[in-house]
Amino acid sequence: MPATSGGNVAASRDTGSQKALRERNTQLVVTTLGANGPQTQAALARRTGLSTGTVSNIVRDLTARGRVTTSSVISAGRRSIEVTLVPDGRVVVGVDVGRTHLRVMGLNTARQAFGMRSAALSESHRPADTLPMARRMLDAMLEEHGIDRADVMLCGLAFPASLEPSTGAVVQASVLPHWAGLNLIEATTSAFALPVVLENDANLGALAHAGNGRFVDTHCLVYLKVGTGIGAGLALDGRLYESLSGISGEIGHSQVVDGGDVCTCGNRGCLETVASTRRLIADLAYIRPGRRVDLDEVIDAATAGEPAVLRLLHDAGVVIGKALAPICNLLSPDVVVVGGPMARVGGPLLEGLVQSARQRSLAAATAHTEFVLSDLADDAEVHGACLLALRKVLTEGDDLVSNR
Structure with missing residues (x-):
């Protein structure tokens, strides 16, 4: 009898262990789909480390429970089954605070975006004005889409x-x-009445591209945001590189001109002083004396193919490529994505950048590197903010009260 009893206990423990293992594996598949978007079953197996048979069984169970849908697709020339999460009612929101813009967007757990809104800001905007404006935009977006604030799990901030x-x-x-010096976590949590996770905008631009579309399986992706400032973000296997100090990717403060103009950081000849949108605007104003020139006029002139503006963009790209070359030698990235407001008309900028970066780096370091303009244009950072929040919700659960 004792032997029989002991066997029953062992069998019970075995059953419990198997059930717990299945639940963990199921959660791993769900989290992977939420963090990386629709995946083929083969891709899910690679990302999770589970066998294809285990993934297939989990997908079958999740489909029966209405948590995922499947469709037939062609992947790498072969017919595959793609798996997509079904929204579960929870949402995250993203806020992108820029020098002259404010954007908000929502994302559900199936990574479906909704409610993109934007507003212009003055160049000298202050937290006391901007954060309440963001709250009003968020509230209007949620009301428009019939979403209860209780269903908003987390806000990501760029x-x-x-x-x-x-x-x-x-x-x-x-x-x-x-x-x-502002404590952004404290200020935004109070202003939005939501838990907040935040990150530098260039880092979130990298996350937006590494976590979406054709670069989702890229090993090393560098994102360059060319705006009022110039910053870089780095994503390795879809995860952001984050320094302990919080300072990384400050490529705009690389010295590229000896004895150049004074930068806001206090040094001379920084990349931002010769290749940012601020400098492009100043150079176009010099060419067009007596006229008020802004970024829209630069973009319009580039769209119209004005030779002087195309030359300005090309020259800016050359200097950015000069600062990028050491990064290429260090990382040999698979993809370099150029984003920011000039991405829509950035062909000459990209041409100059690629030519300069390849000329100044080892040929082998950039032999396989793809240089592209962002297809998310101005919206990359707010997409990244939403993805940052969604990943945190899916990996850490709903009880989020702080950034870390």
């Missing part, structure tokens, strides 16, 4: 400055000086 990891304090705020 910000154009280096941020101290534990507090979210603005460490380096040359683009938005009125925000320097």
Whole structure:
């Protein structure tokens, strides 16, 4: 009898262990789909480390429970089954605070975007004005789509400055000086009445491209945001590189001209002083004396193919490529994505950048590197903010009260 009893206990433990293992594997598949979007079953097996048979069984069970849908697709020339999450009612929101813009967007757990809104900001905007405006935009977006605030799990925030990891304090705020030293986690959590996770905007541009579309399986992706400032974000196997200090990717403060103009950081000849949108606007104003020139006029002139503006863009690309070349030698990236407001008309900029980066780096380091303009244009950072929030919800659950 004791032997029989002992066998029953062992069998019971076995059953419990198998059930727990199945639940863990199922959650791993769900989290992977949420973090990386629709996947073929073969891709799910690679990403999760589970066998194809285990993935197939889990997908069959999730389909029966209405948590995923499947469709037949062609992948790598072969017919495959693609798996897509069904929204579960939870959503995240993203906010992108820029030097002269504010954007908000929502994302459900199936990674379906909704409610993109944007507003212009003055160059000297302050937290006391901008954060309440963002709250109003978020509330209007949720109301329009019939979403209860209780279903909003987390807000992701993109910000154009280096941020101290534990507090979210603005460490380096040359683009938005009125925000320097502000504890962004505390300020945004209070203003939005939501838990907030935040990150530098260039990093979130990298996440948006590494976590979406054709670059989702890229090993090393570098994102360059060319705007009022110039920043770089790095994604390795879909995960952001984050430094302990919060300062990384400050390529705009690489010295590219000896004895050049004084930069906001205090040094001379930084990349931002010769290749940012701020410099493009100043150069076009010099060419067109007596006229008020802004970024829209630069973009319009580039769209119209004006030779002087195309030359300005090409020359800016050459200098950016000069700063990018050491990064190519260090990382040999698979993809370099150029984003920011000029991405829509950035052909000459990209041409100059590629020519310069390849000329100044080892041929082998960039032999397989793909250089592209962002297809998300101005919206990359707010997409990245939503993805950052969604990944955190799916991996850590709903009880989120702080950034880290």
